[in-house]
Structures are given as C-alpha cells and as structure tokens.
Amino acid sequence: MVDAYRLPADEQERRDLAQQIAADGYRLLEAVFAPTAPVWLRQVPAVSVLRTVWVRQFTRTVTDGEEEVAWRGKDDLPPSRGGGRFAL
Numbered sequence: 001m002v003d004a005y006r007l008p009a010d011e012q013e014r015r016d017l018a019q020q021i022a023a024d025g026y027r028l029l030e031a032v033f034a035p036t037a038p039v040w041l042r043q044v045p046a047v048s049v050l051r052t053v054w055v056r057q058f059t060r061t062v063t064d065g066e067e068e069v070a071w072r073g074k075d076d077l078p079p080s081r082g083g084g085r086f087a088l
Contacts, residue, residue, distance in 0.1 A: 015071070022058040022069040025050060 008014050029051055032041045041047060056078055061068045072078075 018071055019069055022054065022060075022071070023067065025054050026058075026060055026067070026069060029054065 008017060029047070031037060032047055057072055059070050059072055059076065
C-alpha cells in the first residue's frame with residue numbers, strides 16, 4: 001500500500017529515490033508525447049499535472065543520449081505561472 005510506504009531515512013537515499021522518480025516521470029511523459037502515442041493521452045488531466053509538476057521541480061538534460069535529472073534548488077526555479085510554456 002502506498003500509505004504504508006516510508007521514505008528512506010538517509011538524505012542521500014531520499015535524493016536518489018527522488019532522482020529515480022523524476023527519471024521515471026520523464027520517461028512516462030516522453031511516451032505520452034511520442035508521435036506514435038494516441039493523442040487523447042495528452043488530454044488526460046493527470047498528464048498535464050505531471051508535466052507541470054515535473055517542470056517546476058526537476059531539471060533534465062540529455063547529452064549524447066545520456067539523461068541527467070536533478071531536483072531544482074531554490075535558486076533554480078522556473079519562471080512563474082505567467083512565464084510561458086515549457087518543453088519536455
């Protein structure tokens with residue numbers, strides 16, 4: 001059960017878990033926005049929420065096929081709500 005789940009006590013383990021969750025979320029978003037994916041998937045409200053949260057909470061770079069995902073720090077926040085759209 002999800003409500004019985006406990007976060008790791010160790011700070012580094014929590015960061016590692018957050019990074020894995022972030023990478024998994026980006027993989028899901030890539031699949032949903034792939035040209036071969038059904039268009040209706042992009043219209044699911046939960047997908048919109050996931051995309052918004054991921055853009056606000058994580059950074060992602062892909063260089064030479066290698067993905068790097070990181071939790072945003074307080075000095076690395078994206079523009080506010082009126083700041084426009086963000087790409088995956």
